[in-house]
Amino acid sequence: MLFNFIILIRASQFHFNFCCIQGWLFVIHFNDNIAILIMRITMIFEFVDNSNPASSLLFWIPMNVTVACMFAAISTLFFLAVERCCATFFIQDYEINKRRSISVLLNLLLTMFGFGSCFVLTEKENTAYLIVILLVINAFALVLHFLLQWWNRKIYGGLHDYSYLSSYSLTQRFQVAENIKSLQMLNKIIYYMGFMNLIIVLSVLFSSFDLSPELELFITFCLDTAIFVYSFCYPIIMYHSCERWKSEIDSFFKFLGCVRHSSKVHPILNTFGKSMEHANTMSNHFDHLKVSWEAVPRKSVISIVSQ
Incomplete structure (x- = not known):
């Protein structure tokens, strides 16, 4: 985690x-x-009564921690989409004015949702309702994700269609580009998160049924494995999705001598992650700057997008 x-x-x-x-x-x-590790150790070494492990405080506390963390992790995708909504709504100065209270509030709500799930799951009958809520939240996050992509692309296209107007600042232009890049990164991990969320949700749903001890043990194994794979593979997905993330990790392993220095030349990518021709990159860049500086402000970003 520290790494x-x-x-x-x-x-x-x-x-x-x-x-x-x-x-x-x-x-x-x-x-x-x-928390899962503590739970399994207490059961393997019989520190608690395996017939009713929840009666022991040593098992009950990590059990509730893992429930809270599991449901919070499943709903994280929605809160990431909400943060991108804020980035789009405050596009005028979101890069300058960090608005750190947004992340504090979203993380607080995320934590409250996780621990609130513990109280809901005190009754097994409530599991199905909570599963439905999670499925709706993730489906809404998926729809919101693609809507944000469409909207930010429309803003970006509007600004460049009217590139002779300098009514927008470089900050706004940068923020639109960052929104698109972050949403494209989510494109690569959204299917991974959705697949793992589905496995975890189904495992939780099946565990609420009255099952044989063998089948219950199998469901528990699937749930623990899914949670471990989810947390272990997420940084790997980030590594393959984010260039700076990959560069920092490669630099760290090169420092340790685990990876040799590569002379490979990476292509220059545009805002949409597509390769640009190296020969035209510099001239196009200065052409855009020239048009921007010589332009006369006439319209705002909102009026451009609304057309």
Whole structure:
């Protein structure tokens, strides 16, 4: 977890609030795995009564911690989408004015939702209702994700269609580009998170039924494995999705001597992650700057997008 935190801070791939939610997800995964480990150790070494382990405080506390962390992790995708909504809504000055209270509030709500699930699951009959809520939240996050992509692309296209107007600042232009890049990163991990969320949700749902001891043990094994794989593979997905993240990790392993220095030349990518022709990159860049500086402000960003 500490290593992921260091890479997250050093990479500075995205906005402060977006990174804070990602960092909190690392904390959730770490606590979840520690709680599961404590639960299994107490059961294997028979520190608790296996017929009713929840009667022991040594088992009850980590059990509730893992439930809270699990449901918080499943709903993280929705809160990441909400943060991107804030980035789009406050596009005028979101990069200058960090609005750190947004990430604090979202992480607080995320934690409250996780621990609130513990009280809901005190009755097994409530499990199905909570599962439905989680499925709705994740489905809504998916729809919101693609709507944000469409809207930010429309803003970006509007600004460049009217590139002879300098009514928008470089800050606004940068924020739109960051929104698109972060949403594209989510494109690569959204299917991974959705698949793992589905496995965890189904495992929780089946565990609420009256099953034979063998089948219940199998469901528990599937749930623990899914949680571990979720938390272990998430940084790997980040590594393959974020260039700065990958660069920082590669630099760390090169420092340790585990990876040799590569002379490979990486292509220059545009805002949408597509390769640009190297020969035209510099001339196009200065052409855009020239048009921007010589332009006369006439319309706002909102009026451009509304057309």
